[in-house]
Amino acid sequence: MASDLLAIAKSGARAARTALDVTAQNISNASSAGYVRRSVSMQEVSSGSRFSALGDLNLSGVRVSGVVRNADAFRQSEVRRTGADSARANAEVRGLENIESAIEQTQVYQSIVAFESSVQQLLADPTDGSLRAATLESARTMANTLNIASNSLDTAGKGLRFEAQDGVDQVNRIAGELARVNLRLSRASDASNDQSSLLDQRDTLLEQMSQYVDISATINSDKTASVTIGNPTGPALVVGGATASLSMATAADGTVSFAVDGSAVALSSGSIAGHAQVLTKLAETKTNLDAIAAEVVSVVNATQANGVDLDGNPGQPIFSGTTAADIGIALANGRGIATAPAGAGANSRDPGNLVALRTALDTSNPATAMDSLLFDVSSAVSGRKITRDALDSIASTARVALEAQSGVDLDQEAVNLVRFQQAFQANGRVMQVAQDLFDTLMGIR
Template sequence: MASDLLSIAKSGAAAARTALDLTAQNIANASSEGYVRRTVSVAELGANSVGSAPAQVNLAGVRVNGVVRNADIFRQAEVRRTGADASRAAAEVQGLENIESAVEQTGVYDSIVAFEGSLQQLASDPTDGSLRAAVLEQARTMSETFNVASSSLDAAAKGLQFEAGSGVDEVNRIAGELARVNLRLARASDASSDQTTLLDQRDSLLEQMSKYANVDTTYNADKTVTVTIGGTAGQTMVSGGAASTLAMATAADGTISFTLDGNAAAISSGSLAGKSQALTQLSSTRGQLDAVAGKIINVVNTAQANGVDLNGNTGQPIFSGTGAGDIAMIASNGSAIATASSGAGANSRDPANLVQMRKDLASADPASDMDTLLFTISSSVAGRKVTSDALNSIASTAKVALQAQTGVNLDEEAVSLVRYQQAFQANGRVMQVASDIFSSILNIR
């Protein structure tokens, strides 16, 4: 007899036992990060008997096809894509906030206004020593404030560059782990417990990598994955058991770029892209801050050269340097301020040159430029925060959708545990009944 109760019950018991094992794994790993719920795949087992017609199939129980992971590759890809976008926005916002703090909290705008105010006060009495000393003090404060703002931008840039470098190291580490997982997957038995564990590791590593850069994946027949960094048009970073090396280069202006095995790599998402964008904005901010400082240096020193100081000598530069980082007040005392026009004698009360200096400063309007710079940075931070919040919401929705599919519901697992236990017991009972039937037949006299 090709199909008998014992073989049918045996196959059913084996399937129920496998299902019980998987249910126990699901319950034990309900809170494990990256774990994907498993179910058993079964199919009817058919067998032809000698006396049956060629096309006739007798059902002979059930067979276990393998272990199924309840993971949708499309939802996983969506989680990686939205997560990369959210990471990029968060990194950019963090960088922009550092830039805003560096420029705004140092009080550059206030120091420029205070310096211009001290010049206005000096115009009321150009020979007053205390007013001249106040101008020099405000000039010193302003130049030091520019220096602090520039140093703060340098510190912010170094922080972003260090974090980006650490991100590159992390991407290379994950790529190496993926290559090793690929090698093990290629040798793992199909639908085995070892393979499903490796698949969990593979998917977890891919999600981790997507937080740093946008990746595109291609799944091969043996369940290994080929990873392209920089999107579909990017370069292959992981193929089989081989992983390429991502590297970062820092330009003279502080911006960063990436290469993969020496070839330029375009990373448009993930935290690496966000830090790159923040550094680009920082470089632009530094240039604008240097331009404001340069305006003040040129206007004041040019006006100084066109007038005479309190001693009747041709005015000498008050500031040295070319930008925010190296601006410095070099005048030794208040008498060095050239308030009088060229040709005036010592202790002249002629304020003509000072008036012209103030007019030139008003025309250059460094305070307005600084105000515009601060407004631009603040607007960028506010706009990027709105974008970041929206992308975080989208990423959270995608992750919840995936979790609903791959996560373990303890209530459902408890029901499955009871059902498979009963199925196992029922198949055991069938085997007992079959044994009793055969014993009764053998005992017939």
Template structure:
């Protein structure tokens, strides 16, 4: 009986000591990002008692089965999914805000209004040199403003493309690390402390990856993970210890696309998707801005060709260029403005052609188109901001739910610390009692 007490107490003390170690680890890592609370898994240890009956079972202590992580696969998947959606929305809003600033703060709308206003002033005295010079200056300012807006959009596009390439590199880096973790997991002992640490690393890498691109994880019996990119029907990014390579291609209009080992890959969430959507909006904005600049150049130069300048010569183009980036004022003197109808004599005060120019500009309505463009971008920013805030709230809720289930509660750990300490001391006392019983038996005369 005393021998049974010793073995039972010994197994109980070992289990309590392991539980104390895990509790200490939980407390020490309570604030560590990605750490999942550990608990001990135990089971009763039984032995047959042949002396009493062949089928009788006597309890012989406790067996430590291993270390268990309090991780919920469903909640982890929700954190990855909602986090990917929030990251996509955040990246898209940031890109749209930069586009809005590039177009709005450069003052293209104000420059168009100022140019049309100078033409209106010239109508009062078509031969006035100062008014003609003002038209040229406002036209030069207009073209330079379009140039600045185009350059600003170029800078925004370069920034988005750089960030996207950085995201692609990050996915490849995380995939490589995850493959190495898979290899170590395949060799780790089941439910060992080393395995649980590797599982924390695995889950942390998956969460980091999901913020960049939409990935889907499937768990294998040996605790390794296989990852596809682009959703459940996407291509395999990580399988065991092997990885595929994600790459990015940039089109002529600045938009981007992705391939995985050469095959087209669809990325619909994560920061990469957000930057791709922002670049698509950027290409559309640039196209509208180029069209608007080309329309102004065409309307003005067409009107010039239909009139006569101050010297009585046929009107020549005032602007050159085919878009916002290369639009330029090429007239060098105010006398080049063809205010009079074709065939008019020098110094004609007839503003017929200038009136036609203003009517054509009113019909083309460049200021109205620019206002519409600005409103479209602002509306997109406002709408995406609301979506981003909602998605970030959802992602935060999912993360809180996971933390409540898998995180460390210091109050609970403090209780466990006392409980396991008492269990360890109680088992020690049992061993002392067993020793006393042996001594009493041996001292019988």
């Protein structure tokens, strides 16, 4: 009996010590990102006896069957999915705010209104040199603000493409690390501490990757992860220890597209997808801005050609260029503004051509077009902010649910620490009792 008691107590002490080690590990990693709480799985050890009836079992202690990670695959998948949507929305908002700043803070709208106002003021006295100089200067200011707005949009586009390319590089880096973890997982012992640590790394890498692109992860029987882009039928990015390469291509208009080992792929979530969507909006905005600049150049220069300047010469173009980026002033001074109709003499006070210019500007209405462009971008920013806030809330809820299930509860771990410590001490006491019984038996005469 003493020998049986010693064996039972030994197994119990060993199990309690393992449980204490795991509990201590949980407590020390309570604030570690990506750590999943562990628990010890125990099984009773039973054996038959030649003195017992058929089918009878004798309990012979306990054994540790493994260390279990308290992870929920569904909750982890939800964190990845909602996190990817949230990352996309945040990237969109930041990019759209940059577009809004590029065309709003440069005050293009105000400069167009100021130019139209100066033309109106020149009607009061078409021969006044100061009014002519002011009109030409307001035209120059408008051209400069259009240049600055176009350059600002180009700068915003470069920043977005840089961030998108950095995201692509990060995805490829994470994919390589995940492949190495897969190889180590395929060789790790089941339910071991090493395997548990590798599984933490695997899940952390999957979550990091989902911040950049929308992925579908399949957990294989050997605990390795296979990753496809988008959905389970999308192009494979990681299979076992092998990886494919995500790449980005830039079109002439600054928009970007993506491919996996040369096969085109459409991204719908993750920060990279957000950057791509903003670049599409930026290209549209730049096209509209160029259209406004081209309309101003066309209307003003066409009207100039139909009149004569202050010296009685045929009107010459006021603006050069055809886009917001290259629009400039072609006239040397204000005397060249063709305020009088064709056939009028020098120093004519006839404002007929200036009236035609005013009418043409009212018809094309570049100020309203610019205001609509600003409103469109501002509306997009406002709408995306609402979407972002909603997706952030959903992502936070999913993360809270995961942490509640797999996170470390220090209060519970403190209870476990006391419980397993008492179990260890109790098993030590059983060993002492077994020793006392053995000594008593040996002392019988």
